[in-house]
Amino acid sequence: MTVNGRPTKVRRRTPPSRIFGVLAAALTFAAALAPARAQSAGPIIRDAEIEQLLRDYVRPILRVAHLSQQNIKVVIVNDRAFNAFVMDGRHIFINAGALFECKTPNEVIGVLAHETGHLADGHLMRLREQLATAQTQSVIALLLGAGAMVASARSNGGSAGVGAILAPQAVIQHSLLAYVRAQEDQADHAGVKFLNASGQSPKGMYDLFKRLSAEQLYNSRYIDPYLQTHPMPAERVSSLEALAKSSPYWEKKDSAALQLRHDLMRAKLSGFLERPETVMRRYPQSNSTLPARYARAIATYRHGDLRGAIAQIDGLIQSEPSNPYFYELKGQALLEGGRPTEAVAPLRRAVALAPTPALIQILLGQALVATGDKKNADEAIRMIRTALDREPEMPEAYNQLAMAYGRRGDLAHADLSAAQAAFARGDFKTARQLAERAKTRLPVGSPAWVRADDIATVKQPAKKLN
Numbered sequence: 001m002t003v004n005g006r007p008t009k010v011r012r013r014t015p016p017s018r019i020f021g022v023l024a025a026a027l028t029f030a031a032a033l034a035p036a037r038a039q040s041a042g043p044i045i046r047d048a049e050i051e052q053l054l055r056d057y058v059r060p061i062l063r064v065a066h067l068s069q070q071n072i073k074v075v076i077v078n079d080r081a082f083n084a085f086v087m088d089g090r091h092i093f094i095n096a097g098a099l100f101e102c103k104t105p106n107e108v109i110g111v112l113a114h115e116t117g118h119l120a121d122g123h124l125m126r127l128r129e130q131l132a133t134a135q136t137q138s139v140i141a142l143l144l145g146a147g148a149m150v151a152s153a154r155s156n157g158g159s160a161g162v163g164a165i166l167a168p169q170a171v172i173q174h175s176l177l178a179y180v181r182a183q184e185d186q187a188d189h190a191g192v193k194f195l196n197a198s199g200q201s202p203k204g205m206y207d208l209f210k211r212l213s214a215e216q217l218y219n220s221r222y223i224d225p226y227l228q229t230h231p232m233p234a235e236r237v238s239s240l241e242a243l244a245k246s247s248p249y250w251e252k253k254d255s256a257a258l259q260l261r262h263d264l265m266r267a268k269l270s271g272f273l274e275r276p277e278t279v280m281r282r283y284p285q286s287n288s289t290l291p292a293r294y295a296r297a298i299a300t301y302r303h304g305d306l307r308g309a310i311a312q313i314d315g316l317i318q319s320e321p322s323n324p325y326f327y328e329l330k331g332q333a334l335l336e337g338g339r340p341t342e343a344v345a346p347l348r349r350a351v352a353l354a355p356t357p358a359l360i361q362i363l364l365g366q367a368l369v370a371t372g373d374k375k376n377a378d379e380a381i382r383m384i385r386t387a388l389d390r391e392p393e394m395p396e397a398y399n400q401l402a403m404a405y406g407r408r409g410d411l412a413h414a415d416l417s418a419a420q421a422a423f424a425r426g427d428f429k430t431a432r433q434l435a436e437r438a439k440t441r442l443p444v445g446s447p448a449w450v451r452a453d454d455i456a457t458v459k460q461p462a463k464k465l466n
Contacts, residue, residue: 001047001272001332002359002396045076045096048359049325050265055356057105058092058112064197065120065190072119074112080273082212084111086118100269102208105254105262110191110205117190185239192243201252202244206237213237260290264325267291271298290319298329306337324353328360331367340370351383361387362397369403380404395424412441416448419455432456 054074062068073091077083080097087093092115094108102108192202213234244250254262270279271294279299283292293316301309310333316326331347334340347364351357361383368380384401391397398421405414419434435455442449 001045001050001268043078045078046359047076047268048328048354048357049268050076050099051359052354052356053261053265054094054108054112057109058116060198060200061109061113061116061194064194065116067116067119078273084115086115089119092116092119096269096273100266102204102262104204105258106201106204107208108204108262109200110195110202110208113191113194113205114187116194117187120190120194185236188236188240189243192240192247196247196249199249199252201249202240202247203250203252206240206244209237209240263289263291264294267295268298271295272302274299276300276303290316293319294326301329301333301337306333306339309333322353324350324357324360327353328363332363335363335367335370340367341373343367344371344376356390358387358390362391362394362400365397365404366400369400369407372407374407377404377407381408393424395421397421398424412438413448415441416452419452423455423458428458432458 051074054076058072058074059068062070062072071090075091075093076099077093077095079095080100081095082098082101084092084094084098092112094111094115098111099108102111188205191205195202195205213236267283270282274282276299279295283295285296293312297309297312297316300312310330313326313330313333317323317330320326327346327350331343331345331350334343334346344364344367347360347367350360351364354360365380365384365387368376368383381401381404384397384404388394388397388401398417402414402417402421405411405417415434415438419431419438422428422431422434432455435452438452439449439456442452
């Protein structure tokens with residue numbers, strides 16, 4: 001895995017311009033769970049095991065929604081708040097906190113079905129249109145309010161103009177948020193439809209909403225219902241209940257195998273994201289289940305006891321010798337523990353077993369480079385280039401590729417790979433400099449020279465003025 005407060009009774013009025021920006025950015029699953037705490041977007045979590053599980057969760061939903069051909073990816077956000085959202089037509093974002101809090105696969109599938117509802121119903125495009133209209137109305141309201149203020153000042157020096165400005169703004173704000181709440185309700189209904197069409201139960205979605213409703217009950221006492229982008233919890237649960245319970249698949253359960261994969265995912269998130277003492281409280285030594293052992297093994301290696309961690313991971317492999325992600329964990333632990341040569345074998349095994357091994361291939365390439373053995377350079381280059389065919393926007397993969405070419409003495413391709421790494425992370429100046437140097441070492445007109453020339457001649461995107 002790679003990982004690049006209490007509600008208050010007094011709330012500041014949010015400027016309409018900021019609300020427009022927030023609404024345009026995302027249609028969210030549970031936006032009001034922490035109303036008093038502003039959170040910034042955290043880094044993205046990349047993990048082969050969790051991403052594969054989420055692909056398996058969302059695939060039947062996208063199929064029945066006729067979105068299978070759009071290459072929609074589920075992206076994990078490193079944030080412990082419960083949230084999921086869409087920002088474009090190609091990604092569904094879900095917080096690690098949502099994955100951790102969902103107790104069953106069916107609950108996560110319900111979240112993904114809801115977000116797919118936003119994509120399938122074209123909510124993002126319609127919201128942009130609504131925002132454009134609201135912004136136009138806002139400008140007109142401001143102009144009318146300013147005129148009223150001038151007239152009032154001329155007549156008697158009064159302050160009626162302030163109300164003339166704020167009142168239309170409030171009406172526009174409430175109208176726009178009501179529109180978004182309606183979209184959330186539509187996404188709920190679409191989600192249930194997709195679950196039924198794919199032969200899955202909507203019970204997880206309903207149970208999750210009901211649980212979140214209870215947690216949000218205290219918070220909601222201090223929230224203006226019209227200032228929420230989602231229906232109030234009780235209303236939402238009530239609306240969903242009859243629809244969900246009428247499903248012919250209401251009583252359908254997740255398979256034991258899928259539940260185990262889900263529990264392993266939650267254990268993995270705990271092991272990587274929580275303090276070791278928290279992991280031990282959540283998964284005490286008395287708990288001998290596979291997920292508990294997984295969480296403890298991860299926490300052990302992350303906090304310095306490599307020998308103890310390897311012993312625990314070997315026990316996991318003995319329990320499930322065909323699980324690619326146990327081998328991946330062993331290889332990652334050994335690599336980060338300064339033993340890259342020993343990491344190669346388990347990572348090779350993980351690549352052989354994993355259904356989509358791109359991220360593991362990059363890790364294997366890193367281990368091969370770290371051995372310092374020139375004989376491993378060719379395999380490292382082959383592994384990383386294969387991975388980049390599927391994951392073309394990973395700066396770290398290009399960095400490892402540059403080092404592999406350097407080990408082989410191929411400075412031209414090392415420069416080109418370093419240029420691609422800089423370009424992928426947005427450092428266009430460095431990318432152009434490295435690409436220009438690569439061009440001097442590559443045959444003019446060759447495919448590599450053309451790629452270097454493309455990078456060398458690209459213009460840095462102009463900064464937007466706010």
